Amino acid sequence: DAKTTQPNSMESNEEEPVHLPCNHSTISGTDYIHWYRQLPSQGPEYVIHGLTSNVNNRMASLAIAEDRKSSTLILHRATLRDAAVYYCILRDVRGSTLGRLYFGRGTQLTVWP
Amino acid sequence: DTEVTQTPKHLVMGMTNKKSLKCEQHMGHRAMYWYKQKAKKPPELMFVYSYEKLSINESVPSRFSPECPNSSLLNLHLHALQPEDSALYLCASSQPGTGGNTIYFGEGSWLTVV
Numbered sequence: 001d002a003k004t005t006q007p008n009s010m011e012s013n014e015e016e017p018v019h020l021p022c023n024h025s026t027i028s029g030t031d032y033i034h035w036y037r038q039l040p041s042q043g044p045e046y047v048i049h050g051l052t053s054n055v056n057n058r059m060a061s062l063a064i065a066e067d068r069k070s071s072t073l074i075l076h077r078a079t080l081r082d083a084a085v086y087y088c089i090l091r092d093v094r095g096s097t098l099g100r101l102y103f104g105r106g107t108q109l110t111v112w113p
Numbered sequence: 114d115t116e117v118t119q120t121p122k123h124l125v126m127g128m129t130n131k132k133s134l135k136c137e138q139h140m141g142h143r144a145m146y147w148y149k150q151k152a153k154k155p156p157e158l159m160f161v162y163s164y165e166k167l168s169i170n171e172s173v174p175s176r177f178s179p180e181c182p183n184s185s186l187l188n189l190h191l192h193a194l195q196p197e198d199s200a201l202y203l204c205a206s207s208q209p210g211t212g213g214n215t216i217y218f219g220e221g222s223w224l225t226v227v
Binding site: 031091104 | 117146155156157158161169203205211212213215216217218219220221
């Protein structure tokens with residue numbers, strides 16, 4: 001399974017943009033890049049996903065490098081509610097994988113008021 | 114409705130007990146998952162059901178027994194557990210198929226084995 005590398009922790013001030021990086025140098029052509037986050041004592045929550053092009057939704061933006069070996073999750077204005085562990089995950093449904101999500105260690109984001 | 118509902122939220126059981134965790138979704142998803150999460154660790158995949166059939170068992174001990182009675186329900190039967198099995202158990206669902214499908218998670222069931 002393709003693996004991802006993320007910083008263990010990052011900090012931000014409230015209302016500032018946050019850029020969460022993820023390296024996935026062994027990504028294959030059919031791997032989707034997914035981001036999930038997990039708030040304390042809650043289940044993981046979908047944030048955004050993409051394949052090749054940059055993506056935007058109401059929660060965040062996903063910037064994917066041209067060679068797809070890295071990506072960046074962008075929170076445009078961090079709020080205290082964005083404090084969570086953010087997971088960057090590669091997902092492929094070919095063959096026997098059946099769309100499993102394999103979580104790495106994730107990045108703990110701390111947001112200061 | 115993009116909700117996965119898990120019950121109970123908290124469960125304390127002895128090592129000789131038999132209990133079950135339940136999961137329900139009404140999004141029409143045909144893939145359902147069980148994950149286990151220990152404190153300060155990422156979730157680990159346990160089982161995957163696809164079209165109500167067990168498709169993946171990640172070498173989980175037989176004291177955990179999954180069941181998918183229909184396309185909306187997923188159970189995890191627990192028997193003769195050990196204290197180290199204490200964890201947050203997460204249910205999730207998605208449409209099978211492409212890697213672009215979103216997986217939706219429940220809030221989890223906190224299990225304590227005493």
